[in-house]
Amino acid sequence: MLEMLISVWNWMPDALQVLIKIVAIVAPLMLAVAYTTYAERKIISYMQVRIGPNRVGPRGWLQPIADAVKLMFKEIVIPTNASRFLFLIAPVLSIGPSLAAWAVIPFNDTLLLSSLDASLLYILALTSVGVYGVIIAGWASNSKYAMMGALRSAAQIVAYEIAMGFALVGVLMAAGSLNLHDIVIGQSGGLGSWYVWPLLPLFFVYFISGVAETNRAPFDVAEGESEIVAGFHVEYSGMAFAVFFLAEYANIILIAALTSILFFAGWLSPFQGFASLSGTALEFLMQPSIAWFLIKTSFFIFVFLWLRATFPRYRYDQIMRLGWKVFIPVTIFWLLVEAIMFLMKVGPWSASVAL
Amino acid sequence: MSFQEVIFYLFSLALLLSAGAVVVSRNTIYSALFLILTFFTTSAIWLLLQAEFLAITLILVYVGAVMVLFLFVVMMLDVNLARLKEGFIQYLPVALLVLVVMAAEMIMVVGSDKFSTEAYPLPVPKPADYSNTKELGSVLYTDFVLQFEIAAVILLVAIIAAIALTMRRRPNTKYQSPAKQVMVKKEDRLRVVKMDSE
Numbered sequence: 001m002l003e004m005l006i007s008v009w010n011w012m013p014d015a016l017q018v019l020i021k022i023v024a025i026v027a028p029l030m031l032a033v034a035y036t037t038y039a040e041r042k043i044i045s046y047m048q049v050r051i052g053p054n055r056v057g058p059r060g061w062l063q064p065i066a067d068a069v070k071l072m073f074k075e076i077v078i079p080t081n082a083s084r085f086l087f088l089i090a091p092v093l094s095i096g097p098s099l100a101a102w103a104v105i106p107f108n109d110t111l112l113l114s115s116l117d118a119s120l121l122y123i124l125a126l127t128s129v130g131v132y133g134v135i136i137a138g139w140a141s142n143s144k145y146a147m148m149g150a151l152r153s154a155a156q157i158v159a160y161e162i163a164m165g166f167a168l169v170g171v172l173m174a175a176g177s178l179n180l181h182d183i184v185i186g187q188s189g190g191l192g193s194w195y196v197w198p199l200l201p202l203f204f205v206y207f208i209s210g211v212a213e214t215n216r217a218p219f220d221v222a223e224g225e226s227e228i229v230a231g232f233h234v235e236y237s238g239m240a241f242a243v244f245f246l247a248e249y250a251n252i253i254l255i256a257a258l259t260s261i262l263f264f265a266g267w268l269s270p271f272q273g274f275a276s277l278s279g280t281a282l283e284f285l286m287q288p289s290i291a292w293f294l295i296k297t298s299f300f301i302f303v304f305l306w307l308r309a310t311f312p313r314y315r316y317d318q319i320m321r322l323g324w325k326v327f328i329p330v331t332i333f334w335l336l337v338e339a340i341m342f343l344m345k346v347g348p349w350s351a352s353v354a355l
Numbered sequence: 356m357s358f359q360e361v362i363f364y365l366f367s368l369a370l371l372l373s374a375g376a377v378v379v380s381r382n383t384i385y386s387a388l389f390l391i392l393t394f395f396t397t398s399a400i401w402l403l404l405q406a407e408f409l410a411i412t413l414i415l416v417y418v419g420a421v422m423v424l425f426l427f428v429v430m431m432l433d434v435n436l437a438r439l440k441e442g443f444i445q446y447l448p449v450a451l452l453v454l455v456v457m458a459a460e461m462i463m464v465v466g467s468d469k470f471s472t473e474a475y476p477l478p479v480p481k482p483a484d485y486s487n488t489k490e491l492g493s494v495l496y497t498d499f500v501l502q503f504e505i506a507a508v509i510l511l512v513a514i515i516a517a518i519a520l521t522m523r524r525r526p527n528t529k530y531q532s533p534a535k536q537v538m539v540k541k542e543d544r545l546r547v548v549k550m551d552s553e
Contacts, residue, residue: 086388118488121411128419132391135423139384139430151427158423178488321533 021113025102033249034064040305047309074238079142082235086140091236091243094133097126098250105257106181108267108290120168120178123258127164127213131157133247134215134222134232141235149231152316153215153222159323160212166331167206170199171262173338180261187265190272196263198341201334203263205327207300210255212323214248217308221316256300260293267293363403370396383434387426394418405481408488 009017038053038060045052053060078087104119106112116122131154138150174195175183187194196203212219223231233244260266269292271285314322373392380386394417401410468474481487495503 116407117486118408118411121408121415121488125411125415125419128415128423131419131423132426135426135430136388147430151430154423154427158420161419317531318533 018113022103025113026099029099029102029250029253030246032253033246034068036249036253036301037067037245038064039301040308043302043305044309047306068242071242072239076238076240077235079235082142083140086136087235088240090133090137090140091240091247092133093136094130095243095247095250096133097130098247098254101126101254104180105254105261106184106266107293108288109181111290112181115179115181118178119180120172120183123180124165124168127251127254128157128161130247130251133244137236137244138232141232143235145229145234146232149222149234153232156215156219156222156319156323157213159320160209160327163205163323163327163331164209164213166328166335167199167202167209168262170202170331170335170338171195173335173342174199180266184261184266184268188268188272190274191270194263194265194270199263199334199338201330203259205331206262207255207259207303209323209327210259211304211307212319214251214255214304216248216252216304218311218314219319220313221319252301252304253297256304257293257297259300260296264296266296359403363400366396366399366403370400383429383432384426387422387429390425391418391422394422404478405485406487408491 012020041063042052042060053063056062056066076088078084101123103113104116104122106115134153134157135150138146138148138153141147171183172178175186177183177186183195215222223233233241236244267290268288269286272288274286370393373389373396376389377386377393380389394413398410398413398418401407401413464470
């Protein structure tokens, strides 16, 4: 049976093989997105001593499916004098980049769609393109609230992208490569070799910028309910709104996955090279596995939800101040420190300097 | 025609059409969006030339940063098209003259022998493990390091100039000093008044 499947696979044309691989990445991703919404509602409920969704299916497990069905059967209302084409294409522009970025994410040593040499740059380019969905949605809606939300969101994303880019520069300096696969391999050697330790300030800057970039609480002024209703997607209903929603959660998962790859060694085990574990029943913990990647990613998704349940919304001028006046100087300073450590050959990267 | 040629002609067509639409379209937002499409198709053509680093950088810098700010400004402007069209006939001869001169110059430059297909032979396809990024970096930071540094200094001067233009003292802004806000204590704002119960 297995041999037959392998022969069928080899017989297929390349384009079809790639297509199947894309489906194999996107379908579980969409499922994960659906259940992230469920996880968000449940986790925040428990943090606020509520029960959360518990009606649809056992313990509310079917809630995301019920939500999806409901949204699918709703009418998509297009506002009068809205730019029809742009109004409808904006959600697609929003979700497209966040799905396309998964093309270069390595799940484990061999499981990745494309080993692009400049994959970190590719990710950075795609996340910066995602802002167009927001801007175009805000402009095409022909609504003041939507416009204000779009302007806020665009200014915020542009501001935090710079800090995010600098944080990534620190990672690629340490790894000596733009390839995500090589970046993970550069962190092999167990817990102590992860880039999070030498690059701790950059990790915090990167993750907080990621929260700001996805317009999540406490930086969700783009959809601040108390001031501008729902921000850029106030005029959207039905499936068009659902696509924006999916894009936001796909972005959360993407940022969480990237954090675990860039700073926490992706699929590598934290116990790699622990001599005391070898030979015992726990030896399997030392093996690199996709499970590590999924565990680390899930943890950072949880942190996203945790932040939302914990912090009140930032004031807008303070968001801008944090991005421009705190994060950018911190990253520039740490890049300087890293460069000096490079020259003095202190730190875990001294081996990778000899290119 | 090979598959690559089909893609090349497809993207070239999209590039020319969208570049034309930038000039022709009446709405400034549509113009800006067509300019973004132009950058995207250019980047796709660069990808066909196996220049993936430059292609991604084009999208990152121009689409991801420059055009966002551009669109941002254009969205907030109220462009009066009727006023812009005033004097169209009056300036037409000058415009035509400029057009003819520019077209002639471009034909002279591009049509010369230096740009012929003999001067530029077909690039040899690179092996799969060829790293575009590494190659570019090794040239940029060795042979062209001086030019690179000069470009960096020019950009720095431009940044400082732009900041200096906006950093004037405006006493009537309602700027709040975050440091002062953080330092505020309960005693500064709140006064508990003792009152006898009636």
